[in-house]
Amino acid sequence: QQQVKQSPQSLIVQKGGIPIINCAYENTAFDYFPWYQQFPGKGPALLIAIRPDVSEKKEGRFTISFNKSAKQFSLHIMDSQPGDSATYFCAASAGGYNKLIFGAGTRLAVHP
Amino acid sequence: EAQVTQNPRYLITVTGKKLTVTCSQNMNHEYMSWYRQDPGLGLRQIYYSMNVEVTDKGDVPEGYKVSRKEKRNFPLILESPSPNQTSLYFCASGTNRDGETQYFGPGTRLLVL
Numbered sequence: 001q002q003q004v005k006q007s008p009q010s011l012i013v014q015k016g017g018i019p020i021i022n023c024a025y026e027n028t029a030f031d032y033f034p035w036y037q038q039f040p041g042k043g044p045a046l047l048i049a050i051r052p053d054v055s056e057k058k059e060g061r062f063t064i065s066f067n068k069s070a071k072q073f074s075l076h077i078m079d080s081q082p083g084d085s086a087t088y089f090c091a092a093s094a095g096g097y098n099k100l101i102f103g104a105g106t107r108l109a110v111h112p
Numbered sequence: 113e114a115q116v117t118q119n120p121r122y123l124i125t126v127t128g129k130k131l132t133v134t135c136s137q138n139m140n141h142e143y144m145s146w147y148r149q150d151p152g153l154g155l156r157q158i159y160y161s162m163n164v165e166v167t168d169k170g171d172v173p174e175g176y177k178v179s180r181k182e183k184r185n186f187p188l189i190l191e192s193p194s195p196n197q198t199s200l201y202f203c204a205s206g207t208n209r210d211g212e213t214q215y216f217g218p219g220t221r222l223l224v225l
Contacts, residue, residue: 043218100157
């Protein structure tokens with residue numbers, strides 16, 4: 001039973017496009033929603049995170065949109081670049097490190 | 113350089129042969145954790161530790177052991193590995209000063225024959 005459902009599994013866009021990765025959760029106790037980026041052969045690295053008191057957070061070309069009533073959140077990558085090609089994981093936490101639940105991941109390919 | 117290190121990076125073993133994967137961090141983090149990554153399942157937490165001598169089970173602890181005798185080290189022990197433990201393993205650490213950010217190691221790819 002996956003508590004955080006992530007889609008799509010894979011995504012291909014052209015350079016400059018805006019890939020969107022979606023996640024949905026069920027547990028209303030979740031209060032922290034990070035996105036991790038993973039390059040081949042590397043461990044995941046925190047990209048951006050949001051808490052449910054805001055509906056959007058932007059850091060550079062990366063934006064999280066959060067819809068509390070729908071229990072959904074998404075990652076948008078503006079002006080995507082080939083260097084953004086990686087696997088992206090959404091996650092959710094209900095109170096600290098030990099409660100971090102990850103989605104299944106989305107493999108993104110940005111073609112030149 | 114602040115980092116989480118894991119050893120070995122790659123390991124092939126046979127069913128039943130005890131093994132240990134080491135994890136060390138140089139950031140003086142209180143929190144450390146082990147995850148396994150499997151295709152289509154994302155990362156699942158195996159065990160975590162909130163501080164020295166304090167450990168607890170994550171979502172998939174069966175078949176694994178951990179210990180936290182020193183703040184910097186958090187080894188993962190497979191007493192009797194089985195083929196279903198073939199996976200990519202990640203160690204992570206964090207501190208309350210960074211909120212809930214976790215810093216991941218480079219991963220250990222394990223194949224159990």
